[in-house]
Amino acid sequence: MSPQQPSEDDHVNSERSLTQLAWAIESSAGQFKLILARCNYGSLRDRLISRLREICQVEIRILTVQQSNRTLYTAIQEEFGEEMPVCVMVVGLESVQNLSVILTSANQVREEFRKNFAFPLVLWIDDEIYKQLIQLAPDLESWATTRNFAISTQELVAFIIEMANQWFSDNLKFSVDIYLQL
Template structure:
């Protein structure tokens, strides 16, 4: 037996937590994506930490049987629908994941626009769409795009307590005054 706090790599999917990642929720997200290929499904992946989100996406690409295409939304974008369409077109065989919404200059305008054209998503995007959002974006989505939010399946990804403590310690060391 080893002193490592992490399970062996070949047993990752069966464990609830590995390196702070909620693998059961991640596996459920993978199944949701795989089960939605060929039809529009909106999935909100709630995660408040970019580093955790990036690790989750990396791990998801390993365990998901579907190709995952990633769109990093530019801060100057005004419409989500157009950003996706211009980047990938309408014929995506796998899944599209969107990150970077927290950097959009006028997110309320983007979310309101997405709410207004929500039927266009359903008509023209025959693939699962995963929006990686934090709690602040989620609150804004509920306020300005409630109809779009009501279509979504939401998966929550919280950081493990030990990882949060480590992250806070690293940030404190980084910003410590010498």
């Protein structure tokens, strides 16, 4: 097997998962469906969302959760009001100050999601958020279908090299965004 092969396999698997995600979104238009998109890397997630918007036949609206948001349901409701989007993707859960409150409240009002949000809801989460979701919102998690997106070895090595080069050249400005990216 050549060194190139794992990268190609990872790319094929990501593309297949992305196609499955697009199909799940399209087939769920007009009804509530909770989809968990598991991805540990913000840059990969952003590329996947961009690609998904290209291949998906429905309009995807993105909601970036704010650090101060206390409930996911209210954040969605305030963002879209009476408007009924075709699909909503939620990003930024990793930056929420008190994620346990958001997850617990989402679990408590899960029936309200189903009653009032007639669209697929895609939550982009990492492994740590997924663990908390299982622990704090098991009923909500049981409704979800999950798609996993892994970074290729080549992309991970390139990312580590880039961060190391920035660190050694004293160009790495450590901030919350960089921390979350790492």
